[in-house]
Amino acid sequence: xxxxxxxxxxxxxxxxxxxxxxxxxxxxxxxxxxxxxxxxxxxxxxxxxxxxxxxxxxxxxxxxxxxxxxxxxxxxxxxxxxxxxxxxxxxxxxxxxxxx
Amino acid sequence: xxxxxxxxxxxxxxxxxxxxxxxxxxxxxxxxxxxxxxxxxxxxxxxxxxxxxxxxxxxxxxxxxxxxxxxxxxxxxxxxxxxxxxxxxxxxxxxxxxxxxxxxxxxxxxxxxxxxxxxxxxxxxxxxxxxxxxxxxxxxxxxxxxxxxxxxxxxxxxxxxxxxxxxxxxxxxxxxxxxxxxxxxxxxxxxxxxxxxxxxxxxxxxxxxxxxxxxxxxxxxxxxxxxxxxxxxxxxxxxxxxxxxxxxxxxxxxxxxxxxxxxxxxxxxxxxxxxxxxxxxxxxxxxxxxxxxxxxxxxxxxxxxxxxxxxxxxxxxxxxxxxxxxxxxxxxxxxxxxxxxxxxxxx
Numbered sequence: 001x002x003x004x005x006x007x008x009x010x011x012x013x014x015x016x017x018x019x020x021x022x023x024x025x026x027x028x029x030x031x032x033x034x035x036x037x038x039x040x041x042x043x044x045x046x047x048x049x050x051x052x053x054x055x056x057x058x059x060x061x062x063x064x065x066x067x068x069x070x071x072x073x074x075x076x077x078x079x080x081x082x083x084x085x086x087x088x089x090x091x092x093x094x095x096x097x098x099x100x
Numbered sequence: 101x102x103x104x105x106x107x108x109x110x111x112x113x114x115x116x117x118x119x120x121x122x123x124x125x126x127x128x129x130x131x132x133x134x135x136x137x138x139x140x141x142x143x144x145x146x147x148x149x150x151x152x153x154x155x156x157x158x159x160x161x162x163x164x165x166x167x168x169x170x171x172x173x174x175x176x177x178x179x180x181x182x183x184x185x186x187x188x189x190x191x192x193x194x195x196x197x198x199x200x201x202x203x204x205x206x207x208x209x210x211x212x213x214x215x216x217x218x219x220x221x222x223x224x225x226x227x228x229x230x231x232x233x234x235x236x237x238x239x240x241x242x243x244x245x246x247x248x249x250x251x252x253x254x255x256x257x258x259x260x261x262x263x264x265x266x267x268x269x270x271x272x273x274x275x276x277x278x279x280x281x282x283x284x285x286x287x288x289x290x291x292x293x294x295x296x297x298x299x300x301x302x303x304x305x306x307x308x309x310x311x312x313x314x315x316x317x318x319x320x321x322x323x324x325x326x327x328x329x330x331x332x333x334x335x336x337x338x339x340x341x342x343x344x345x346x347x348x349x350x351x352x353x354x355x356x357x358x359x360x361x362x363x364x365x366x367x368x369x370x371x372x373x374x375x376x377x378x379x380x381x382x383x384x385x386x387x388x389x390x391x392x393x394x395x396x397x398x399x400x401x402x403x404x405x406x407x408x409x410x411x412x413x414x415x416x417x418x419x420x421x422x423x424x425x426x427x428x429x430x431x432x433x434x435x436x437x438x439x440x441x442x443x444x445x446x447x
Binding site: 030033 | 125128146147148150155158159162165193282283284285
Protein backbone atom coordinates (compact mmCIF):
# COMPACT_ATOMS: atom_id res chain seq x y z
CA UNK A 1 0.00 0.00 0.00
CA UNK A 2 1.32 3.49 -0.91
CA UNK A 3 2.21 5.96 1.79
CA UNK A 4 0.12 9.09 2.35
CA UNK A 5 1.30 11.97 0.11
CA UNK A 6 1.90 14.27 3.04
CA UNK A 7 5.03 15.80 4.49
CA UNK A 8 3.94 15.33 8.06
CA UNK A 9 6.38 13.24 10.04
CA UNK A 10 4.50 13.60 13.27
CA UNK A 11 1.09 12.18 12.52
CA UNK A 12 0.58 8.95 10.68
CA UNK A 13 -2.99 9.94 9.84
CA UNK A 14 -2.86 13.43 8.31
CA UNK A 15 -6.07 15.08 7.19
CA UNK A 16 -6.56 16.34 3.65
CA UNK A 17 -8.59 19.52 3.13
CA UNK A 18 -9.43 21.87 0.31
CA UNK A 19 -7.24 24.98 0.28
CA UNK A 20 -9.25 27.77 1.92
CA UNK A 21 -8.28 30.63 -0.40
CA UNK A 22 -9.85 29.38 -3.61
CA UNK A 23 -12.44 30.88 -5.92
CA UNK A 24 -14.55 28.01 -7.24
CA UNK A 25 -17.08 27.16 -9.94
CA UNK A 26 -18.43 23.67 -10.48
CA UNK A 27 -20.67 22.49 -13.31
CA UNK A 28 -20.91 19.88 -16.06
CA UNK A 29 -17.52 20.84 -17.51
CA UNK A 30 -15.71 20.12 -14.23
CA UNK A 31 -14.39 22.36 -11.45
CA UNK A 32 -12.67 25.69 -12.06
CA UNK A 33 -10.37 26.82 -9.27
CA UNK A 34 -8.33 29.99 -8.86
CA UNK A 35 -6.22 31.07 -5.94
CA UNK A 36 -7.10 34.48 -4.58
CA UNK A 37 -3.40 35.32 -4.55
CA UNK A 38 -2.79 34.91 -8.28
CA UNK A 39 -1.99 32.50 -11.08
CA UNK A 40 -4.08 31.14 -13.89
CA UNK A 41 -7.28 29.28 -13.06
CA UNK A 42 -7.19 25.51 -13.43
CA UNK A 43 -9.94 23.09 -14.37
CA UNK A 44 -10.31 19.72 -12.70
CA UNK A 45 -12.03 16.83 -14.42
CA UNK A 46 -12.20 13.06 -14.14
CA UNK A 47 -10.61 11.51 -11.04
CA UNK A 48 -9.32 14.89 -9.81
CA UNK A 49 -12.88 16.25 -9.84
CA UNK A 50 -14.10 13.16 -8.01
CA UNK A 51 -11.45 13.45 -5.29
CA UNK A 52 -12.13 17.19 -5.01
CA UNK A 53 -15.83 16.47 -4.57
CA UNK A 54 -15.17 13.95 -1.79
CA UNK A 55 -13.03 16.54 -0.01
CA UNK A 56 -16.12 18.64 0.70
CA UNK A 57 -15.13 17.78 4.26
CA UNK A 58 -11.68 17.09 5.74
CA UNK A 59 -10.74 13.41 5.43
CA UNK A 60 -7.97 11.03 6.39
CA UNK A 61 -6.46 9.26 3.40
CA UNK A 62 -8.14 5.92 4.09
CA UNK A 63 -11.49 7.62 4.59
CA UNK A 64 -10.95 9.53 1.34
CA UNK A 65 -10.13 6.36 -0.59
CA UNK A 66 -13.13 4.52 0.88
CA UNK A 67 -15.50 7.37 -0.02
CA UNK A 68 -14.16 7.68 -3.58
CA UNK A 69 -14.55 3.91 -3.94
CA UNK A 70 -18.08 4.02 -2.56
CA UNK A 71 -19.13 6.78 -4.96
CA UNK A 72 -17.43 4.99 -7.86
CA UNK A 73 -18.87 1.60 -6.97
CA UNK A 74 -15.48 -0.13 -6.79
CA UNK A 75 -13.29 -1.71 -4.12
CA UNK A 76 -10.96 0.60 -2.19
CA UNK A 77 -7.99 -1.64 -2.93
CA UNK A 78 -8.54 -1.17 -6.67
CA UNK A 79 -8.18 2.60 -6.56
CA UNK A 80 -5.95 3.29 -3.60
CA UNK A 81 -2.79 4.06 -5.58
CA UNK A 82 -4.73 6.18 -8.10
CA UNK A 83 -6.29 8.25 -5.32
CA UNK A 84 -2.91 8.72 -3.65
CA UNK A 85 -1.43 9.92 -6.94
CA UNK A 86 -4.36 12.26 -7.56
CA UNK A 87 -4.11 13.76 -4.10
CA UNK A 88 -0.42 14.30 -4.74
CA UNK A 89 -1.20 16.18 -7.94
CA UNK A 90 -3.84 18.29 -6.21
CA UNK A 91 -1.36 19.13 -3.46
CA UNK A 92 1.23 20.09 -6.07
CA UNK A 93 -1.35 22.47 -7.53
CA UNK A 94 -1.91 23.95 -4.04
CA UNK A 95 -5.63 23.29 -4.14
CA UNK A 96 -5.51 20.56 -1.47
CA UNK A 97 -3.64 20.90 1.79
CA UNK A 98 -2.40 18.31 4.22
CA UNK A 99 -2.95 19.05 7.87
CA UNK A 100 -1.18 17.00 10.51
CA UNK B 101 -37.66 25.46 -20.87
CA UNK B 102 -36.21 23.65 -23.84
CA UNK B 103 -36.26 19.87 -24.28
CA UNK B 104 -34.07 19.72 -27.39
CA UNK B 105 -31.22 21.90 -28.60
CA UNK B 106 -31.95 23.36 -32.05
CA UNK B 107 -29.84 22.18 -34.97
CA UNK B 108 -28.04 23.85 -37.88
CA UNK B 109 -28.45 27.61 -38.39
CA UNK B 110 -30.89 27.87 -35.49
CA UNK B 111 -28.21 26.49 -33.17
CA UNK B 112 -25.58 28.84 -34.61
CA UNK B 113 -27.91 31.78 -34.00
CA UNK B 114 -28.72 30.66 -30.45
CA UNK B 115 -25.03 30.22 -29.66
CA UNK B 116 -24.15 33.61 -31.13
CA UNK B 117 -26.93 35.30 -29.14
CA UNK B 118 -25.84 33.54 -25.95
CA UNK B 119 -22.24 34.69 -26.41
CA UNK B 120 -23.30 38.27 -27.14
CA UNK B 121 -25.65 38.26 -24.14
CA UNK B 122 -23.09 36.66 -21.80
CA UNK B 123 -25.66 33.89 -21.37
CA UNK B 124 -23.60 30.82 -22.28
CA UNK B 125 -23.50 29.80 -18.62
CA UNK B 126 -27.27 29.96 -18.40
CA UNK B 127 -27.72 28.01 -21.64
CA UNK B 128 -25.22 25.37 -20.51
CA UNK B 129 -26.98 25.06 -17.16
CA UNK B 130 -30.32 24.53 -18.87
CA UNK B 131 -28.80 22.01 -21.29
CA UNK B 132 -27.22 20.14 -18.37
CA UNK B 133 -30.69 18.92 -17.46
CA UNK B 134 -30.65 15.18 -18.09
CA UNK B 135 -33.80 15.41 -20.21
CA UNK B 136 -32.46 17.91 -22.75
CA UNK B 137 -31.53 16.27 -26.05
CA UNK B 138 -28.78 17.43 -28.36
CA UNK B 139 -25.73 16.37 -30.36
CA UNK B 140 -22.47 15.50 -28.60
CA UNK B 141 -20.61 18.33 -30.29
CA UNK B 142 -23.24 20.77 -29.05
CA UNK B 143 -22.75 19.67 -25.44
CA UNK B 144 -18.98 19.81 -25.92
CA UNK B 145 -19.29 23.36 -27.26
CA UNK B 146 -21.44 24.32 -24.29
CA UNK B 147 -18.96 22.80 -21.83
CA UNK B 148 -16.04 24.65 -23.41
CA UNK B 149 -17.90 27.94 -23.44
CA UNK B 150 -19.16 27.48 -19.90
CA UNK B 151 -15.70 26.62 -18.61
CA UNK B 152 -14.18 29.68 -20.31
CA UNK B 153 -16.87 31.92 -18.83
CA UNK B 154 -16.29 30.54 -15.35
CA UNK B 155 -12.52 30.94 -15.63
CA UNK B 156 -13.17 34.60 -16.39
CA UNK B 157 -15.55 34.87 -13.43
CA UNK B 158 -13.10 33.54 -10.85
CA UNK B 159 -10.45 35.95 -12.13
CA UNK B 160 -13.00 38.77 -11.78
CA UNK B 161 -13.78 37.62 -8.25
CA UNK B 162 -10.05 37.81 -7.49
CA UNK B 163 -10.12 41.42 -8.73
CA UNK B 164 -13.20 41.98 -6.57
CA UNK B 165 -11.20 40.90 -3.54
CA UNK B 166 -8.32 43.22 -4.49
CA UNK B 167 -10.73 46.14 -4.79
CA UNK B 168 -12.41 45.21 -1.51
CA UNK B 169 -9.07 45.05 0.23
CA UNK B 170 -7.83 48.42 -1.01
CA UNK B 171 -11.12 50.13 -0.17
CA UNK B 172 -11.12 48.53 3.26
CA UNK B 173 -7.57 49.75 3.87
CA UNK B 174 -8.76 53.28 3.09
CA UNK B 175 -11.85 52.96 5.30
CA UNK B 176 -14.14 53.45 2.30
CA UNK B 177 -17.61 51.97 2.70
CA UNK B 178 -18.63 50.00 -0.38
CA UNK B 179 -21.05 47.45 -1.80
CA UNK B 180 -20.19 45.00 -4.56
CA UNK B 181 -22.96 45.10 -7.19
CA UNK B 182 -24.46 42.64 -9.67
CA UNK B 183 -22.28 39.71 -10.86
CA UNK B 184 -20.72 37.99 -7.85
CA UNK B 185 -23.51 39.06 -5.48
CA UNK B 186 -26.37 37.83 -7.64
CA UNK B 187 -24.52 34.68 -8.75
CA UNK B 188 -23.79 33.50 -5.21
CA UNK B 189 -26.89 34.72 -3.40
CA UNK B 190 -29.78 34.48 -5.87
CA UNK B 191 -28.95 31.47 -8.06
CA UNK B 192 -28.84 27.82 -6.93
CA UNK B 193 -25.31 27.52 -8.33
CA UNK B 194 -23.06 30.52 -9.04
CA UNK B 195 -21.92 28.72 -12.19
CA UNK B 196 -25.30 29.59 -13.74
CA UNK B 197 -24.53 33.32 -13.76
CA UNK B 198 -21.58 34.73 -15.70
CA UNK B 199 -20.43 38.33 -15.58
CA UNK B 200 -17.86 40.46 -17.35
CA UNK B 201 -16.62 43.13 -14.98
CA UNK B 202 -16.49 44.25 -11.36
CA UNK B 203 -19.10 46.77 -10.21
CA UNK B 204 -18.70 48.55 -6.90
CA UNK B 205 -20.77 51.32 -5.29
CA UNK B 206 -19.20 53.86 -2.93
CA UNK B 207 -20.65 56.91 -1.13
CA UNK B 208 -20.23 60.25 -2.88
CA UNK B 209 -18.08 61.54 -0.04
CA UNK B 210 -15.59 58.69 -0.51
CA UNK B 211 -15.67 58.68 -4.30
CA UNK B 212 -12.33 60.41 -5.00
CA UNK B 213 -10.64 58.35 -2.29
CA UNK B 214 -11.99 55.18 -3.90
CA UNK B 215 -10.77 56.22 -7.37
CA UNK B 216 -7.30 56.90 -5.95
CA UNK B 217 -7.29 53.52 -4.19
CA UNK B 218 -8.19 51.56 -7.30
CA UNK B 219 -5.69 53.53 -9.38
CA UNK B 220 -3.07 52.55 -6.80
CA UNK B 221 -3.70 48.96 -7.95
CA UNK B 222 -2.37 50.02 -11.34
CA UNK B 223 -5.73 50.89 -12.91
CA UNK B 224 -6.27 53.76 -15.31
CA UNK B 225 -9.40 55.74 -16.11
CA UNK B 226 -10.97 55.01 -19.47
CA UNK B 227 -12.34 58.53 -19.79
CA UNK B 228 -11.79 61.87 -18.14
CA UNK B 229 -14.35 63.80 -16.10
CA UNK B 230 -16.60 66.44 -17.67
CA UNK B 231 -15.09 68.82 -15.15
CA UNK B 232 -12.88 68.14 -12.13
CA UNK B 233 -15.15 66.98 -9.29
CA UNK B 234 -18.16 66.34 -11.55
CA UNK B 235 -18.20 62.58 -11.05
CA UNK B 236 -18.10 62.83 -7.26
CA UNK B 237 -20.98 65.29 -7.16
CA UNK B 238 -23.17 64.45 -10.15
CA UNK B 239 -21.85 61.48 -12.13
CA UNK B 240 -22.92 57.84 -12.17
CA UNK B 241 -19.29 56.81 -11.77
CA UNK B 242 -16.30 55.93 -13.84
CA UNK B 243 -14.76 52.94 -15.54
CA UNK B 244 -11.26 51.92 -14.47
CA UNK B 245 -9.15 49.27 -16.16
CA UNK B 246 -6.56 47.15 -14.38
CA UNK B 247 -3.31 46.21 -16.12
CA UNK B 248 -4.65 42.76 -17.04
CA UNK B 249 -7.63 44.37 -18.77
CA UNK B 250 -10.12 43.73 -15.95
CA UNK B 251 -12.76 46.45 -15.93
CA UNK B 252 -13.77 48.01 -12.62
CA UNK B 253 -16.95 50.08 -12.80
CA UNK B 254 -16.89 52.40 -9.83
CA UNK B 255 -20.39 53.73 -9.13
CA UNK B 256 -21.47 56.77 -7.15
CA UNK B 257 -25.08 56.01 -7.96
CA UNK B 258 -26.94 53.31 -9.89
CA UNK B 259 -28.00 55.18 -13.03
CA UNK B 260 -27.13 58.05 -15.31
CA UNK B 261 -29.62 60.87 -15.90
CA UNK B 262 -32.59 61.88 -13.77
CA UNK B 263 -32.96 58.60 -11.91
CA UNK B 264 -29.35 58.86 -10.80
CA UNK B 265 -30.52 61.76 -8.64
CA UNK B 266 -33.71 60.17 -7.30
CA UNK B 267 -31.89 57.07 -6.02
CA UNK B 268 -30.89 57.67 -2.40
CA UNK B 269 -27.61 55.78 -2.11
CA UNK B 270 -27.25 57.11 1.43
CA UNK B 271 -30.03 54.79 2.52
CA UNK B 272 -28.13 51.86 1.01
CA UNK B 273 -25.12 52.58 3.18
CA UNK B 274 -27.31 53.26 6.21
CA UNK B 275 -28.60 49.70 6.25
CA UNK B 276 -26.70 46.59 7.27
CA UNK B 277 -25.29 44.94 4.14
CA UNK B 278 -25.61 41.34 3.12
CA UNK B 279 -22.34 39.68 2.26
CA UNK B 280 -20.98 37.13 -0.15
CA UNK B 281 -18.04 34.93 0.82
CA UNK B 282 -15.29 34.77 -1.81
CA UNK B 283 -12.29 32.55 -1.05
CA UNK B 284 -13.17 32.74 2.62
CA UNK B 285 -13.50 36.53 2.66
CA UNK B 286 -16.89 38.16 3.38
CA UNK B 287 -17.54 41.02 0.96
CA UNK B 288 -20.45 43.46 1.48
CA UNK B 289 -23.16 43.52 -1.18
CA UNK B 290 -26.59 45.11 -1.62
CA UNK B 291 -29.56 43.64 0.21
CA UNK B 292 -31.81 41.42 -1.89
CA UNK B 293 -34.40 44.21 -2.17
CA UNK B 294 -31.76 46.58 -3.50
CA UNK B 295 -30.29 43.88 -5.76
CA UNK B 296 -33.68 43.38 -7.32
CA UNK B 297 -34.24 47.10 -7.82
CA UNK B 298 -30.75 47.51 -9.26
CA UNK B 299 -31.43 44.68 -11.74
CA UNK B 300 -34.58 46.54 -12.82
CA UNK B 301 -32.64 49.81 -13.12
CA UNK B 302 -29.98 48.10 -15.20
CA UNK B 303 -32.55 46.45 -17.47
CA UNK B 304 -34.51 49.61 -18.22
CA UNK B 305 -31.95 52.41 -17.84
CA UNK B 306 -28.74 50.59 -18.78
CA UNK B 307 -28.30 49.05 -22.21
CA UNK B 308 -30.61 50.12 -25.03
CA UNK B 309 -31.73 46.50 -25.28
CA UNK B 310 -31.56 44.72 -21.91
CA UNK B 311 -29.36 41.65 -21.68
CA UNK B 312 -31.11 38.32 -21.21
CA UNK B 313 -28.96 37.75 -18.14
CA UNK B 314 -30.26 40.93 -16.50
CA UNK B 315 -33.86 39.95 -17.27
CA UNK B 316 -33.15 36.50 -15.88
CA UNK B 317 -31.87 38.12 -12.66
CA UNK B 318 -35.21 39.89 -12.30
CA UNK B 319 -37.19 36.69 -12.83
CA UNK B 320 -34.78 34.66 -10.72
CA UNK B 321 -35.18 36.91 -7.71
CA UNK B 322 -38.95 37.32 -8.10
CA UNK B 323 -39.73 33.66 -8.72
CA UNK B 324 -37.21 31.78 -6.61
CA UNK B 325 -36.32 33.92 -3.60
CA UNK B 326 -38.14 35.40 -0.62
CA UNK B 327 -37.54 38.99 -1.72
CA UNK B 328 -39.73 41.33 0.34
CA UNK B 329 -42.12 42.79 -2.25
CA UNK B 330 -43.57 45.34 0.17
CA UNK B 331 -40.06 46.64 0.77
CA UNK B 332 -39.41 46.69 -2.99
CA UNK B 333 -42.53 48.81 -3.53
CA UNK B 334 -41.60 51.16 -0.68
CA UNK B 335 -38.04 51.72 -1.94
CA UNK B 336 -39.19 52.06 -5.56
CA UNK B 337 -41.72 54.65 -4.43
CA UNK B 338 -39.15 56.64 -2.42
CA UNK B 339 -36.65 56.54 -5.30
CA UNK B 340 -39.31 57.35 -7.92
CA UNK B 341 -38.54 54.08 -9.68
CA UNK B 342 -42.04 52.58 -9.77
CA UNK B 343 -42.24 52.80 -13.54
CA UNK B 344 -38.70 51.49 -13.95
CA UNK B 345 -39.49 48.41 -11.86
CA UNK B 346 -42.81 47.91 -13.65
CA UNK B 347 -41.26 48.17 -17.12
CA UNK B 348 -38.39 45.88 -16.09
CA UNK B 349 -40.70 43.16 -14.77
CA UNK B 350 -43.10 43.39 -17.69
CA UNK B 351 -40.18 43.36 -20.13
CA UNK B 352 -38.57 40.35 -18.50
CA UNK B 353 -41.84 38.40 -18.54
CA UNK B 354 -42.38 39.19 -22.21
CA UNK B 355 -38.80 38.51 -23.28
CA UNK B 356 -38.45 35.27 -21.32
CA UNK B 357 -42.02 34.17 -22.19
CA UNK B 358 -42.90 33.49 -18.56
CA UNK B 359 -46.34 32.55 -17.30
CA UNK B 360 -48.17 35.51 -15.75
CA UNK B 361 -47.91 36.04 -11.99
CA UNK B 362 -49.64 38.60 -9.76
CA UNK B 363 -46.42 40.67 -9.83
CA UNK B 364 -46.09 40.60 -13.62
CA UNK B 365 -49.76 41.50 -14.06
CA UNK B 366 -49.42 44.37 -11.59
CA UNK B 367 -46.40 45.58 -13.54
CA UNK B 368 -48.40 45.63 -16.77
CA UNK B 369 -51.15 47.66 -15.10
CA UNK B 370 -48.79 50.20 -13.52
CA UNK B 371 -49.88 53.80 -14.12
CA UNK B 372 -46.83 55.99 -14.72
CA UNK B 373 -46.54 59.50 -13.36
CA UNK B 374 -45.76 62.42 -15.64
CA UNK B 375 -42.25 62.64 -14.16
CA UNK B 376 -41.62 58.95 -14.79
CA UNK B 377 -42.78 59.01 -18.41
CA UNK B 378 -40.80 62.14 -19.24
CA UNK B 379 -37.68 60.92 -17.46
CA UNK B 380 -37.87 57.49 -19.09
CA UNK B 381 -38.05 59.06 -22.55
CA UNK B 382 -34.36 59.97 -22.23
CA UNK B 383 -33.44 56.29 -21.83
CA UNK B 384 -35.67 54.63 -24.39
CA UNK B 385 -36.52 54.85 -28.04
CA UNK B 386 -34.61 56.40 -30.93
CA UNK B 387 -33.88 59.61 -29.00
CA UNK B 388 -31.95 57.74 -26.34
CA UNK B 389 -28.50 59.21 -25.70
CA UNK B 390 -26.14 59.99 -22.85
CA UNK B 391 -26.40 63.70 -23.63
CA UNK B 392 -30.18 63.56 -23.48
CA UNK B 393 -30.08 61.77 -20.13
CA UNK B 394 -27.72 64.40 -18.75
CA UNK B 395 -30.01 67.21 -19.88
CA UNK B 396 -33.14 65.41 -18.66
CA UNK B 397 -31.54 65.18 -15.23
CA UNK B 398 -31.64 68.94 -14.66
CA UNK B 399 -35.09 68.99 -12.99
CA UNK B 400 -34.08 66.10 -10.73
CA UNK B 401 -30.90 67.73 -9.40
CA UNK B 402 -31.80 68.70 -5.82
CA UNK B 403 -31.52 72.40 -4.90
CA UNK B 404 -31.04 75.59 -6.86
CA UNK B 405 -27.32 75.87 -6.15
CA UNK B 406 -26.61 72.29 -7.19
CA UNK B 407 -28.80 72.69 -10.27
CA UNK B 408 -26.82 75.77 -11.30
CA UNK B 409 -23.52 73.98 -10.72
CA UNK B 410 -24.75 71.01 -12.74
CA UNK B 411 -25.81 73.19 -15.66
CA UNK B 412 -22.53 75.10 -15.53
CA UNK B 413 -20.61 71.83 -15.62
CA UNK B 414 -22.59 70.57 -18.62
CA UNK B 415 -21.93 73.71 -20.62
CA UNK B 416 -18.43 74.63 -19.45
CA UNK B 417 -16.88 71.22 -19.70
CA UNK B 418 -13.18 70.60 -19.43
CA UNK B 419 -11.64 71.53 -22.80
CA UNK B 420 -10.00 68.14 -23.37
CA UNK B 421 -13.31 66.42 -22.60
CA UNK B 422 -15.19 68.61 -25.08
CA UNK B 423 -12.73 67.90 -27.86
CA UNK B 424 -12.67 64.16 -27.20
CA UNK B 425 -16.43 63.69 -26.88
CA UNK B 426 -18.00 66.48 -28.91
CA UNK B 427 -15.34 67.77 -31.30
CA UNK B 428 -15.19 71.10 -29.48
CA UNK B 429 -17.35 73.58 -27.53
CA UNK B 430 -19.49 74.71 -30.45
CA UNK B 431 -20.65 71.19 -31.31
CA UNK B 432 -21.27 70.47 -27.61
CA UNK B 433 -23.57 73.45 -27.19
CA UNK B 434 -25.43 72.49 -30.37
CA UNK B 435 -25.93 68.91 -29.14
CA UNK B 436 -27.17 70.14 -25.75
CA UNK B 437 -29.63 72.43 -27.51
CA UNK B 438 -30.84 69.59 -29.72
CA UNK B 439 -31.27 67.36 -26.68
CA UNK B 440 -33.49 69.92 -24.93
CA UNK B 441 -35.59 70.37 -28.05
CA UNK B 442 -36.06 66.59 -28.40
CA UNK B 443 -36.89 66.38 -24.70
CA UNK B 444 -39.70 68.86 -25.27
CA UNK B 445 -38.39 71.57 -22.98
CA UNK B 446 -38.08 73.98 -25.90
CA UNK B 447 -40.44 74.56 -28.83
